[in-house]
Amino acid sequence: MDMATFRNMRTSTPRQWLVAVAATLVLAACGGGGGGSGGGGGGGTTNFNTAEFQANYGLSKIGALTAYNNNGTGSGITVAVVDTGIDVNNAEFSGAIAAASTDIVTNNKTFLQDPSTSGHGTAVAGVIGARRNSAGTHGVAFNSTILAIRTDTVGSCFTSCTFTDDNIAKAINHAVSNGARVINISLGGSSAPNTALQNALQNAVNNNVAVIAAAGNSGGSEALFTARLANCTGGGGLCNGFNALGKMIAVGATDQSNAIASFSNRAGDTASGFLVAPGVGIVTTNLLSLGGGTRTVNGTSFAAPHVAGALAVVMQRFPTMTTAQAVSLLFTSATDLGANGTDTTFGRGLLNLAGAFQSQGLTSLPTGNKIGDSSEDLRASALTLGPAFGNALQSKAFLSQAIVLDAFDRPFNTDLRNVVQNATVDPGVAGFIAAPPGDVRRIATGSSGSLALTMGPAIENREDLLDFGNVAPPRDAQTVQSAFYQGHIGSDVGVSLALNASSTELFDDVARFAGAASPFVGLEFVNAPQLSLVGKGDGGGASYRLDDRTRISLGFMETETDPFTDQGGDSLIQASLTHGLSFGPVLRVGVGFAQENAAMFNSTSSGAFGAIGDSESTFVTFGASVPVSATLAAHASYTAAQADVLYAGDGYLNNWSSVLANAFSFGLTQSDLFQRGDRAGLAVYQPLRVYGAQADLTIPVGTEPVPGGAIHYQSERVDVTPTGREIDLQLAYRWHPTRTINAATYGVMMVNPGHDNSAKPAFGTGIRLWLDF
Amino acid sequence: MARFLNLVGATALAATLVACGGESMSSDTGEKAGATPATSAAEVPEGAIAVGDDVYMVPIAKDDTGCMMYRAFSPTKAVIQAIHYRTEDDRFVMNKDEAACSE
Secondary structure (H helix, E strand, O other), X not given: OOHHHHHXXXXXXXXXXXXXXXXXXXXXXXXXXHOOOOOOXXXXXXXOOOHHHHHOHHHHHOOHHHHHHOOOOOOOOEEEEXXXXXXXXXXXXXXXXXXXXXXXXXXXXXXXXXXXXXXXXXXXXXXXXXXOOOOOOOOOOOOOEEEEEEOOOOOHHHOOOEEOHHHXXXXXXXXXXXXXXXXXXXXXXXXXXXXXXXXXXXXXXXXXXXXXXXXXXXXXXXXXXXXXXXXXXXXXXXXXXXXXXXXXXXXXXXXXXXXXXXXXXXXXXXXHHXXXXXXXXXXXXXXXXXXXXXXXXXXXXXXXXXXXXXXXXXXXXXXXXXXXXXXXXXXXHOEOOOOOOOEOOOEOOEOOHHHHOOOOOOOEEEOOOEOOOOEEEHHHOEEXXXXXXXXXXXXXXXXXXXXXXXXXXXXXEEOHHHOEEOOOOOOOHHHHHOOOOOOEXXXXXXXXXXXXXXXXXXXXXXXXXXXXXXXXXXXXXXXEEEEEEEEEEOOOEEEEEEEEEXXXXXXXXXXXXXXXXXXXXXXXXXXXXXXXXXXXXXXXXEEEEEEOOEEEEEEEEEOOOOOOOOOOOOEEEEEEEEEEXXXXXXXXXXXXXXXXXXXXXXXXXXXXXXXOOOEEEEEEEEEEEEEOOOOEEEEEEEEEEEEEXXXXXXXXXEOOOOEEEEEEEEEXXXXXXXXXXXXXXXXXXXXXXXXXXXXXXXXXXXXXXXXXXXXXXXXXXXXXXXXOOOEEEEEEEEEOOOOOEEEEEEEEEEEOHHHOOOXXXXXXXXXXXXXXX | OHHHHHHXXXXXXXXHOOOOOOOOOOOOOOOEOOOOOOXXXXXXXXXXXXXXXXXXXXXXXXXXXXXXXXXXXXXXXXXXXXXXXXXXOOOXXXXXXXXXXXX
C-alpha cells in the first residue's frame, strides 16, 4: 500500500472513501522525443504482413511485425557485412548499399560484386536489409544501410571462400571508420583470432560498434571464433585480454519449431553472450546471376543477420540507448528456450524483437535535466486528489503526452491521467454501514461529568509483544481505543478532553448541528467539511454559555505523526457561536482552522509529482435551523473555505494558488411522522467543491534522441477544478420502535457525482437495524 | 590425387599444432579455458573432403529430407557458416535444389 493510499484510508469518511486503483499504464514506444524515428516506412495504417514479409518465416518468428508497426525499420543505421561482397545491381539493395562499400582485400570497389560461385554475402545482406519492394522477401531492417565489405581471399570462392584474420581485421576497421553501428560476421574459424583481428574487434567495441558473429555449423558444444569471444570481459585464456564490453553477440541457429538446428554450435561457455535466431530454411536474396529472386539457405550464417538487423532496428527506434544497452536489450527481451534462464544450448534465448519493443524493467518518470539524471519510480509517483477536487485534471489532455523511461533509458508514452487518482463516488454507503462503537463503557465521574471508554478487540499479536520483552495483557484482554471525557464546571462552562477520538466525537456540538444528529447520512461532512480533514487524535474543548440563548465554544485536536511514514500530524481548531433567536430559529457561525501535513483538502502527491506541502485552510460556516412547527424544522448551511499550500513544491505539480471551495445544504426534518419518536428528512446539498485553484504542471514530454540526451519538459498553468457540480438529494428516516431497537434507512440521488459533469447520476440506498444495550 | 595430397598435408600440419577450443567452462569471469590464441589450429575432421587450399567440406548429418549437409572448414582460415550440399559433379553449393540428395 502506498503512502497516499494509506493516508486516505486513515482519514476515511463517508464522503472521502477513496479507492486507490493501481494505475494501469498503457505504454507505447515514443521514439526518443521526436528525433528518433527516422524516415521511411512504418507506422500508420501500412500493412506489413505481406507476402514479402511472410516469405521468410524468420521475420515473424522474431516478432518483426511489432517493430514495423512501431516505425522500427533500421532507417539511418549502417550495418557492415563482412563477407563475400554483395549483388550490387540487385533491386533488393537499391539505395541500400553504402558508398564506402568495397573489396577490402584489393581495395577496389569494382570487385565488390558477390561472385556467382558464392552468393553468401548477398544472402546475408538480404536477411539484414533487402528492401521492402513487393518482390521476393525483405530484410529485418529493410530501411537500413548496408556497408558491404568483400573480404574473401582472392580466388578462394572458386571452391569455398576463405578469409584471413588480417583481412577480416581490415574490414572491421573499415566498418568502424565508415560509420557502421553494427558489424555482421557470418564467418567462423577454429583458431582464435590473431592479434590484428583481436585488436580490430577491440577497436570496434571501443567505438561503440556492435559485432554480431555466427556461432558456426559444427554441431558442437562451443561457438567458433570470432563468435566465441562475445562474452569476454578482458580475462585470459581464449579471451586473451579481449573485452567485448557487452557489445558482441554470438548467434546460433534454430528451426521453425524453435529447436536448435542439428548443425548449430551450442552456446557453451559463450552462453551469456549468445542468442539463437532462425537459421534453417531461410528464404533470402539470390544473386541475379543465379536467376535472382530468392533462395533458401541454412546455417548460422543466416541466423546472425537476423540479430544484426534486429539490432539496427532497435538502435534506430530507440536512439537514446547506448550500443551496450541495445545489445543488452536483445538479451533481456529474448524468449527463453531450453533450460530455465541462460543455458549452454540456447544461451540467452531466441531473438524477440517484439519483446524488445516492450518497456523493460521498472519505468520511471524523469526529474532531472538529462537521461540518466534523477528520476522517480512510476509506481511510487501518485497524485491523489481529495473529493473536493472531483475529477480535476482528468480532462487535461496535456497529461497524456508524458513519457516514462524504462530500464534501458528508452522513452515510452504514458498517460499520467491514469496516475491521477480522483475520489470515487460514494453514495453514503461507507458511512452508513460503518458499525457504531461496539463497546462503549461510560463511567460516571461524579456529578460533573462522565468518561466514555471505547473498547477495542483483544490484542491480536500478543506473541509479538512477548517477543519484544513486553508484558502482554491477558489473552482475552481488550484495548482501550479511545477515551472521551465530558463534563461541566458550574452551569455555564462545559469541558471535554479526548484521546484518540474522531473529529466528530471531539467536536460533537459542531457535528450534531451540522447533521450528525439528523436522520441524514453523512450530512455533517457537508456542513462541516473540515471534520473530514483530520483523523483520530487527541484534543479538548470548552464551551461557555453567554446567556440562555447564546453559547460559544472553542476546541482543538491534533493527530499523531507516524515517525516512520510522516503521516498524520494534522490539527484542527474550531470555534463557533450559536444563538437562538427569540422567535425560534437557531443561528450558528463556525470557524475552523485546519492544518494538514503534506496534504491539502485530503489531496496528496508523491514521487515525481513531489509532495504537496503542508497546508492551512480556513472554513467559515453559517447555519440556521428554523422551526416551522412543533415537529417540522428547516435547516440551511453554507460553508466557504480557502486553503493555501505553505511552500511551492519541487515536483511536477507545484506553485499552487489559493484554493477556494464551498459547500451548502438545505433540508427539512419532520419528527413523529409515522410513529412517535421517528424522524424523517429531506435534504438537498452540494458537498465541498473546489471552484478556484491553479497550479503549475510540468511533465516530461520527450528526450533528445541520443544516449544521455536532454529531457524535454512542457509546463502549463492548469486549473485544478472539477468539471461539474455534484448536487445530492437525500431522503432519510430513523425509527426507534423500542428502547433497544433502532432502524434507519436512506436513499440518495447524486447528480454529477464526483463533481463530474460527464458522470451519470448515481443512486444509493440502505437500511440498517441495530440494538442498543 | 591432388585433393588427397591436400588432405594429407593439412592433417600433418594440424598434428603439429595445438588444438584449441577446450571444454565448456563459464566465462563470466572474463576467462575462457583453451590454448593461447593466434598459434592454434584445429585438426581436420575425419571424413573431410578437401575442396581448396586448406579448405574442406565436412559432412555433418543428413537433414530431415535425407540430404547430407556439409560445413566448410579450414584449420587456419575463417570460412562462411552456411550449410552446403553436394552436387552430382562434386561441387558444393548452398542451394539444396542443386544437390544430389539421393546418394
